[in-house]
Amino acid sequence: MEHTEPHSMPPGRLFGGMDVGGSKIETCLFDGRFRALERRRVQTTCANYEELLDCIVGEAHWLDACAGGAVDLGIGLPGLVDHATGRAVTSNLPATGRPLREDLLARLGRSVAMANDCKCFALSEANGGAGEGCETTLGLILGTGVGGGVTHHGRLVLGHNDLPGELGHLGIPGRLVAQWGLPMLPCGCGRIGCYETLLSGPGLVRLASGHGGADRSPAEIAQLAGIGDPAMAAAMREWLTLLAELIHTAQCTIDMECVVLGGGLSRIPDVAQMLADTYGGRRIAGRETRFAVARFGDASGTRGAALLLKS
Ligand SMILES: [Zn+2]
Numbered sequence: 286m287e288h289t290e291p292h293s294m295p296p297g298r299l300f301g302g303m304d305v306g307g308s309k310i311e312t313c314l315f316d317g318r319f320r321a322l323e324r325r326r327v328q329t330t331c332a333n334y335e336e337l338l339d340c341i342v343g344e345a346h347w348l349d350a351c352a353g354g355a356v357d358l359g360i361g362l363p364g365l366v367d368h369a370t371g372r373a374v375t376s377n378l379p380a381t382g383r384p385l386r387e388d389l390l391a392r393l394g395r396s397v398a399m400a401n402d403c404k405c406f407a408l409s410e411a412n413g414g415a416g417e418g419c420e421t422t423l424g425l426i427l428g429t430g431v432g433g434g435v436t437h438h439g440r441l442v443l444g445h446n447d448l449p450g451e452l453g454h455l456g457i458p459g460r461l462v463a464q465w466g467l468p469m470l471p472c473g474c475g476r477i478g479c480y481e482t483l484l485s486g487p488g489l490v491r492l493a494s495g496h497g498g499a500d501r502s503p504a505e506i507a508q509l510a511g512i513g514d515p516a517m518a519a520a521m522r523e524w525l526t527l528l529a530e531l532i533h534t535a536q537c538t539i540d541m542e543c544v545v546l547g548g549g550l551s552r553i554p555d556v557a558q559m560l561a562d563t564y565g566g567r568r569i570a571g572r573e574t575r576f577a578v579a580r581f582g583d584a585s586g587t588r589g590a591a592l593l594l595k596s
Contacts, residue, residue, distance in 0.1 A: 294322065294353060300594050301348040301358040304402060304586030305341060307377035312344040313587035314351045319413065319595075321584070323351045334379050342392050359398040359593035360389075361405035361586050365447050376473060398593035401447060405589025406579070407434030408441050410545040412592055414585065415577035419543040423450060423535055424579075427528075428548030430473070431481040431488075435539055442539075449539070452531055453481035461530065465523055468495070480531050484524065486549050493520040507553040521559075529564040536567075536574060547579040 297317040304311040306329075313324040325347065331337040341360070348356050364375025366386060373380040390396050400408075407416075407424025416422035416436070425433035431453030435442040442449045454474045461467060462478070468491065472479035482488055486503050493499075493506045496516040501509070509517035532544060546557060553559075557576040564574065581588055 294351075299352045299356050300591040301345070301352070301356045302405075302587035302589070302591030303341065303344060303348075303358060303360045304405070304590060305337075305360060305362040305378065306402075306586075307363065310340055310344055311587050312348055313584075313591070314348055314356065315588065315591045319588055319591060321588070323348075324584075324587070331379060334383050337379055338388055338392060341389060345393055345397075355395060357395070357398075357594045358393070359400070359405075359590035361400055361402040361590040361593075363402050365401050366399060368446055398590070400441070400590070400593055401432070401434070402586055402589075403432035403450060404434035404441055404443075404447065405587075405593070406547050406585040407436055407450060407545070407589070408592045409581050409585035409589035410547070410579050411436035411439050412595075414580040415545045416543045419541075419575070421539060421541040422543045422545060423532075423539065423541040424545045424547065425450070425452065426548040427484060427486070427546060427550035429486055431484045435541070452535060453484065454479045455531065455534060456480070457483065457527065458530055461527065466495075467523075480527065484527055484531065489520070489524050489550065492523050493517060496520045503550055503553065507556075511554065525559055525563040528560055529567055532560070532564050532574070533567045537569075541574065542572075543575040543577060545577050545579055547582065547585060551578045 300315045302313050302315060309326055310329050311326040314322045316322055329340050331340055345358055363377045364373055367374050371384055372382050373385040375381055386399055403426050406426055410416045410424050411422045422436045423433055433450035433452055435449040456478050457480055469478040470482040471477050472482050483492055489503045489506060493501050496519050498517055506517050506520055510521040557578050561576040579585060
């Protein structure tokens, strides 16, 4: 019988993907078809920039050890690199104003690909995921925040400042605010009344609070709505309507073929179908938009980061 070493690597090019978050770093080695070979997740408590660099470099060296040599690396992170200054802008990592890409180049001796984590999600789902084969896709993460990315023929559309898909910071339409008496809340971006304040996980909780459902989790809200609780059903209806309005704005802007939902709220049972039903009445004409839930889920962060290296 042929014996296979547990860590023997397949022939061909390997890719490294790293998902850097505020409290953890997940790192994964992929084969040439972007199938995971080795994966690990470490908790991080990086108090400052130097510690963050140390953590990323340490995980990159773990990848190299797995691969048996220096491996190309893509990194997804909650933020972006300012194209005007080359410096990072991020609210969840101690890296704002720092030349993260250049410092990693200096420490690792190779350049790394880098993108916003929502963009990595969209890229992963458009390549072998739920948006595979669609001409234009919108990948939309509904979690602690709301953000996304746009792909065209499987490639990220990055625009002038990597912003396509940053839909969470559009403003909620005044007609819905007036109709339901929605609260206009401050957003992390510094403005007031962004979609994110009511469409994120905490946002759904706020909508439920407006119907007497204080302190209910998103999963509880969805479950109660599903069994006919009128107050929680009203909260879910508001959430779905707001989301459908946001999708409508995206449709009129980029006219995507498919929307792939990710993040914690994408785990609400039947959410893609409920959204398709709610969105249906807004459709202007022509071919239908397809709604789907992410195929790779939380693993899309590392997978999409590695896919940044695909040429
Ligand atoms: Zn905002």
